[in-house]
Amino acid sequence: MHTGSSTAVVGLQWGDEGKGKIVDLLAAEHDVIVRYNGGANAGHTVVIDGERYALHLLPSGILSSERTCVIGNGVVVDPRQLLSEIESIEARGITIQPGRLLVSDRAHVVMPYHKEHDAALETVLAGAADRGDENLSIGTTKRGIGPTYADKIHRSLAIRMGDLLDEAVLRRRLDIVCAIRQRELEALGVEVTPLDPAALAAEYHTLGARLRDFITDTVYALHDALGENKRLLFEGANACLLDIDHGTFPYVTSSNCSTLGIPPGTGLPGSVIDRTVGIVKAYGTRVGEGPFPTEDLGEDGARIRERGHEYGTTTGRPRRCGWLDLVAVRYSAMVCGCTSLAVMLLDVLSGFDELKFCTAYRMPDGTVTDRFLPDARRLAQAEPIWETVPGWADEIDSAVSADDLPHQALAYLDRIAAFVGCPIEIASVGPDRKQTIRMAQSAGSRV
Ligand code: GDP
Ligand code: IMO
Ligand code: MG
Numbered sequence: 001m002h003t004g005s006s007t008a009v010v011g012l013q014w015g016d017e018g019k020g021k022i023v024d025l026l027a028a029e030h031d032v033i034v035r036y037n038g039g040a041n042a043g044h045t046v047v048i049d050g051e052r053y054a055l056h057l058l059p060s061g062i063l064s065s066e067r068t069c070v071i072g073n074g075v076v077v078d079p080r081q082l083l084s085e086i087e088s089i090e091a092r093g094i095t096i097q098p099g100r101l102l103v104s105d106r107a108h109v110v111m112p113y114h115k116e117h118d119a120a121l122e123t124v125l126a127g128a129a130d131r132g133d134e135n136l137s138i139g140t141t142k143r144g145i146g147p148t149y150a151d152k153i154h155r156s157l158a159i160r161m162g163d164l165l166d167e168a169v170l171r172r173r174l175d176i177v178c179a180i181r182q183r184e185l186e187a188l189g190v191e192v193t194p195l196d197p198a199a200l201a202a203e204y205h206t207l208g209a210r211l212r213d214f215i216t217d218t219v220y221a222l223h224d225a226l227g228e229n230k231r232l233l234f235e236g237a238n239a240c241l242l243d244i245d246h247g248t249f250p251y252v253t254s255s256n257c258s259t260l261g262i263p264p265g266t267g268l269p270g271s272v273i274d275r276t277v278g279i280v281k282a283y284g285t286r287v288g289e290g291p292f293p294t295e296d297l298g299e300d301g302a303r304i305r306e307r308g309h310e311y312g313t314t315t316g317r318p319r320r321c322g323w324l325d326l327v328a329v330r331y332s333a334m335v336c337g338c339t340s341l342a343v344m345l346l347d348v349l350s351g352f353d354e355l356k357f358c359t360a361y362r363m364p365d366g367t368v369t370d371r372f373l374p375d376a377r378r379l380a381q382a383e384p385i386w387e388t389v390p391g392w393a394d395e396i397d398s399a400v401s402a403d404d405l406p407h408q409a410l411a412y413l414d415r416i417a418a419f420v421g422c423p424i425e426i427a428s429v430g431p432d433r434k435q436t437i438r439m440a441q442s443a444g445s446r447v
Contacts, residue, residue: 114151117184
């Protein structure tokens with residue numbers, strides 16, 4: 001069994017930590033970049049020499065020539081979105097010929113009725129909350145993620161990428177699926193134009209045919225790559241606290257977006273990973289509903305939002321902002337098995353007199369815990385216990401080494417490393433590839 005030389009990149013908060021930037025950076029040291037979970041709910045931004053790319057389904061490694069990119073079986077693929085992303089990247093001069101991109105024939109397909117179901121259920125639940133019931137709307141991205149994974153688990157009504165290649169198979173399946181979906185959508189109050197299985201089969205077969213050269217058995221392809229001593233880089237989408245099993249359920253996404261999703265989402269054993277870089281935003285953000293103990297609804301949160309341009313890559317929604325929850329990050333680093341951290345958007349914190357970390361929670365009965373509470377109801381009751389540290393005045397976005405950082409910024413990094421028990425490998429001080437500091441085994445990396 002091959003072990004070692006592969007890296008996982010995973011978000012340790014509620015998403016948008018800057019995973020895309022780090023995957024793009026580390027792509028230079030790897031041969032194959034692999035998405036294993038999620039779908040177009042992800043929005044990964046990469047900035048190269050001032051040029052901004054927003055990727056949803058394509059692995060961020062697509063921007064580095066000569067890298068192979070894999071969309072693994074654990075991903076849910078909207079074929080229309082994938083084709084439009086391929087076209088828009090190619091229009092910018094990056095060629096994606098077959099062989100450079102492999103899409104699993106077992107990845108499940110996001111169909112139009114999945115997106116309608118996602119949006120309709122959110123509307124029904126938000127309406128119930130407005131009438132005073134518990135708020136069970138999640139604030140999804142409406143990309144059809146939940147309903148597609150539900151069909152996967154449900155099995156009989158699911159459609160996989162390989163199915164798109166045979167119109168007769170697709171048609172037979174859709175005859176049954178459309179009849180059932182029609183009734184379900186109507187029950188949710190959606191006025192649907194009758195679903196037409198023949199038209200849908202023809203349309204999705206055509207989309208599949210356009211992707212035919214990319215669709216393959218990625219499990220064998222990945223094992224073959226390991227056999228050739230290729231180095232793999234796993235690109236986590238969403239983030240550990242949104243993991244269906246280990247996040248703040250039910251306000252999570254529908255896949256295992258911690259590193260624990262890598263084996264089922266790729267067909268590789270976990271032993272191939274010997275380095276896991278946890279991506280941590282220097283403060284906290286969350287999009288959608290759900291508890292966020294360190295959220296700041298006042299001036300500080302607003303200031304972070306404006307300085308950090310905290311508006312969603314996928315939906316444009318303003319992100320909820322607040323301070324860094326070290327209890328949460330330590331939990332995620334533990335679940336994901338992080339071997340190092342990359343601390344992102346440190347530049348956004350310049351100019352605050354004081355910065356705050358959450359280092360424990362106080363519960364309504366007065367007890368204090370420094371353990372994370374992945375149950376949303378319990379986490380919603382947690383009051384953060386703060387540790388306050390001095391901020392720094394100067395902008396740091398042109399810093400190129402740890403020596404260029406103010407001592408307060410280094411102390412901030414040191415505190416994160418010490419609390420989480422994980423060294424800091426990278427500090428990021430701006431969106432561009434160039435605005436990245438590789439931390440030596442000195443300041444900021446002591447545990
Ligand atoms: P991802 O989903 O984890 O890949 O993160 P997103 O791309 O959704 O959000 C991160 C945002 O922060 C993007 O707009 C990045 O270009 C930007 N970004 C990444 N690193 C830094 C940084 O160190 N400083 C600043 N100011 N922006 C950054
Ligand atoms: P990246 O990869 C931030 C959130 C949604 C919603 C919940 C469920 O860019 O970090 P879904 O559409 O998945 O059913 O929504 O999860 N969410 C994200 N938030 N970044 C993401 O991805 C997210 N992917 C899902 O906002 O609260
Ligand atoms: Mg994002």
